[in-house]
Amino acid sequence: MVSNNLNCHFEKGKITVILGGSGSGKTSLLRQVTGLEKPDSGSVYFNGLDLTTMGRKKLYDTRKKMGMLFQGSALFNYLNIFENIAFPLREHTKIADNIIKTIVTMKLEMVGLRGTEKLMPSQLSGGMTKRVGLARAIVMDPEIIFYDEPTSGLDPISTGVIDKLIKDLNQALNITSVVVSHDIKSCFRIADNIIILFYGDIIAEGTVEEIKNSKDLRVKQFINGEPEGPIPFTRTDKNYLDEILFD
Amino acid sequence: MDITAKFGRFTLNRLQILGRSGIFLLAAIFQAFLPPFRIRRLVKEIEFIGSKSFLIVFVTALFTGMVLGIQGYYSLSQFGAEAALGVMVALSIIRELGPVLCSLMVAGRAGSAITAEIGIMKITDQFPALEMMAIDPLKYVISPKIIAGILSLPLLTAFFNLVGIAGGYLVGVKLLGVNEGAYLGKMVLAITFTDIYGGILKSLCFGVLITWIASFMGFTAEPTTEGVSRATTNAVVLISLSILIVDYILTSLLL
Numbered sequence: 001m002v003s004n005n006l007n008c009h010f011e012k013g014k015i016t017v018i019l020g021g022s023g024s025g026k027t028s029l030l031r032q033v034t035g036l037e038k039p040d041s042g043s044v045y046f047n048g049l050d051l052t053t054m055g056r057k058k059l060y061d062t063r064k065k066m067g068m069l070f071q072g073s074a075l076f077n078y079l080n081i082f083e084n085i086a087f088p089l090r091e092h093t094k095i096a097d098n099i100i101k102t103i104v105t106m107k108l109e110m111v112g113l114r115g116t117e118k119l120m121p122s123q124l125s126g127g128m129t130k131r132v133g134l135a136r137a138i139v140m141d142p143e144i145i146f147y148d149e150p151t152s153g154l155d156p157i158s159t160g161v162i163d164k165l166i167k168d169l170n171q172a173l174n175i176t177s178v179v180v181s182h183d184i185k186s187c188f189r190i191a192d193n194i195i196i197l198f199y200g201d202i203i204a205e206g207t208v209e210e211i212k213n214s215k216d217l218r219v220k221q222f223i224n225g226e227p228e229g230p231i232p233f234t235r236t237d238k239n240y241l242d243e244i245l246f247d
Numbered sequence: 248m249d250i251t252a253k254f255g256r257f258t259l260n261r262l263q264i265l266g267r268s269g270i271f272l273l274a275a276i277f278q279a280f281l282p283p284f285r286i287r288r289l290v291k292e293i294e295f296i297g298s299k300s301f302l303i304v305f306v307t308a309l310f311t312g313m314v315l316g317i318q319g320y321y322s323l324s325q326f327g328a329e330a331a332l333g334v335m336v337a338l339s340i341i342r343e344l345g346p347v348l349c350s351l352m353v354a355g356r357a358g359s360a361i362t363a364e365i366g367i368m369k370i371t372d373q374f375p376a377l378e379m380m381a382i383d384p385l386k387y388v389i390s391p392k393i394i395a396g397i398l399s400l401p402l403l404t405a406f407f408n409l410v411g412i413a414g415g416y417l418v419g420v421k422l423l424g425v426n427e428g429a430y431l432g433k434m435v436l437a438i439t440f441t442d443i444y445g446g447i448l449k450s451l452c453f454g455v456l457i458t459w460i461a462s463f464m465g466f467t468a469e470p471t472t473e474g475v476s477r478a479t480t481n482a483v484v485l486i487s488l489s490i491l492i493v494d495y496i497l498t499s500l501l502l
Contacts, residue, residue, distance in 0.1 A: 036375050060381035067379075074376035077367075088380045091283075140380075 006042075008195055008202060010144070015170050015177040017187045020197035021222070021231070026180045029197065030148055033178070034068060035059050046144070064092060067137030067145040067175075071152065073129040075121040075136070081108075082117035085136045092140065107135040111165060127158030134165060144176040145169070151183045163189050184223050188212070196222060198231065268463045271385075272393070272455070275462070278386035279394050288391040296357045296392070296458070297399030301406070307352050308407040311344055312336060312414020319415070320423050329423075333430035334437040336415030341408050341438065341446045347494050349407040350400060350453035354486040358461040361392055362482040365465025366475030389466070393458045400454030401447045408446070445501045452497060453490050460486045 006029070010016045020026040031037040033044055035051040044051040046062060054062070075084050085104045089095055095103070108114045111131040121129055130150060137145055147166065151159040163186045170177045181187055187194060194211045196204040196219055204211055204219045211219065221229030319335045365388065368374060377384045412434070419425040461482045468478035 031375075034379060036378055056383075060383075063379055063381040068376070070372045070376055072371050074372040076373060077371070091380065091382055 006200065006202060008205070010176055010178050011193060012176050013170070013174050014192040015166065015179060015190050016193045016195065017179045017181055017191040018195045018197060019181060019184070019187055019222070021182060023199075024197040025200040026182075026197050027148065030146055030178070030180050034066065034146055035063070064140060065143045067140065067142035069130065069133045069137050069145065069147045069150055071148045073121070073133035075129055075132060077121050079121075080117065081113070081119050081121065081124070081132055084121065084132060085139050087136065088140050103139065104135075107139050110138070110169070111135045112161070125158075127154050127161065130154070130158070130162055131165065134162075134169075138169060138173070138175070141173070142175060144178065147177065147179040147181075149181055149183075150179060151181065151186050159183070159186055162186075166190050184225065198222075264467075267467075268459070271389075271463050271466065272459045275385055275389040275393050275459075278383065279390040281386070285387070285391060288387070289394055292391045292395035293399055295360075296353065296395045297403060300353050300356055300399070300403055303352050303356055304349055304403050304407050305410055307348055308340075308345075308410035309414040311348060312340065312411035312416075313418045315339055315344075315411070316415040316418030316423070320419055320425065329419075329425050330429035331433060332415065332419045332425050333412075333432075333434035336419070337408075337412050337434045337438055338442065340411040340415075341442050343446075343494070343498070345404045345408045345411060346400075346446050346449035346453060347490060349404045350450060350457060350490050351487055353400065353403065354457050354461075354490065355483060358457045358486050359479050359483050361458065361461035362465040362468070362479045363475060365389075365462060366468040366470075366478055369465070369468060370470045370472075370475065389462045392462055393455065396454035396458030397451060398454075400450045400457070404446060404450035441501075445497075448501070449494060449497050452493060456489050456493060457486050460489065 006025075008018075018026050018029065028037070032039045033051075035044065038052055042052070047065075049058075049062065051059060051062065075081075076087065079087065082104055085107055086100050089100050089103065104117070105114060108117070111134055113128060113131055113135070116124065116128070116132070121132065124132065134150075150162050150166065154162065166177060166179065167190050169175055179187070179190065188208055191208050193207060194205070195202055196211070198218060204214055204216055206214075211223065214220065214223075218230045220226075221231050315336045316332065319332050320329060323329050323332055323335065368388065374384045374388075377387055416430060420427050420430050464478045464482035464485070465475075468474045
């Protein structure tokens with residue numbers, strides 16, 4: 001996905017939701033913001049440091065202050081729930097086992113899954129693996145968490161649970177949160193700020209109220225989920241009749 | 248497109264993959280020698296590649312040795328040289344069949360599993376997840392596998408040699424009545440350290456080949472179901488072929 005002149009910032013301690021349809025460039029944006037991918041040009045600043053120019057070691061040090069919840073949770077399928085959550089602690093710290101146990105139990109309590117420590121990721125439902133992924137993302141007490149489509153593929157109740165968790169974590173721990181999503185309902189529930197992406201461009205930016213009252217037709221179409229509007233449903237510019245009759 | 252250009256593009260493409268895989272191997276081995284050392288990961292990989300291959304290697308070695316016993320006896324008895332059966336069995340196994348067959352079996356068992364495992368890790372975003380947790384996936388996932396391959400294969404080959412020679416003994420001495428002293432005694436006299444050393448060196452190279460190709464194919468697999476299944480098949484085919492080709496090259500260099 002090609003983005004040009006994209007300029008945005010994520011307010012500290014707030015929840016910013018990046019909204020956009022499929023192929024709008026939101027996943028690419030997330031990968032570039034976290035340093036997983038290098039943009040061809042441009043910079044990404046985190047705490048005043050440019051992620052795109054720093055070396056690997058520095059980048060890894062910076063990443064210790066970031067958490068990320070992946071769309072598929074990305075849990076390690078050969079480790080049980082406890083070990084999955086304890087993983088970053090074991091790798092990066094020399095914390096004693098009994099303290100790791102306390103930390104993991106606390107994080108599991110936060111996501112409401114105490115008692116699942118011994119289970120394997122394959123034994124949990126989609127919503128539960130997301131919550132485990134979330135517990136793992138916060139186990140190092142990050143300053144910022146990125147959520148990649150946290151509610152996609154979940155039932156309404158699990159969606160509500162995840163939304164509440166995102167909100168609670170943001171308020172309780174004052175973690176800056178960046179959520180990439182196409183779920184309008186959940187977006188309005190949790191967002192402080194909303195950015196709407198359309199084919200790599202930001203077409204709207206603002207608080208929930210500002211977005212709801214936006215006069216932009218594309219924004220209206222998107223938040224109301226209308227199939228007809230300025231955002232085209234078809235992919236090609238070619239005229240339908242022309243293609244049928246003259247090709 | 249012009250056929251020359253097509254050929255050029257194809258060649259460049261292949262060379263690029265070869266170069267990338269070379270850097271991949273060197274980086275993985277280099278990373279293995281940098282702290283932190285994850286001994287537990289390494290032990291786990293050795294268990295998977297090495298220990299769990301014991302049974303399959305045992306059966307392969309036993310029957311290879313037994314077949315060699317029968318075939319060798321049949322050929323040698325035509326010259327009245329049954330007494331050399333031990334030497335024949337041991338030399339074939341130690342120099343050739345041990346390292347090659349053992350590696351082929353491990354490639355089929357562990358190589359395919361490595362590619363599939365890494366491919367699935369890729370599909371489920373576990374590599375970016377590691378990256379986000381500030382852990383180098385190459386060092387965490389790949390290095391232990393390659394080091395485990397280097398350590399396991401020579402040991403498995405030694406085990407193969409032992410069982411293979413025992414298989415030949417079983418058929419030759421116990422079944423066909425070759426003199427026990429001749430079978431073992433001549434073997435001990437005829438086999439030199441270079442024979443053993445050559446075989447073990449081969450198995451070492453095959454250990455690298457198996458884990459390297461399997462990991463690289465998994466790492467570069469297209470992150471879809473078909474992509475991973477294709478990569479797994481390709482990995483086993485490519486590993487088997489390269490084992491046979493490298494075996495020829497090493498044999499001609501060592502002799």
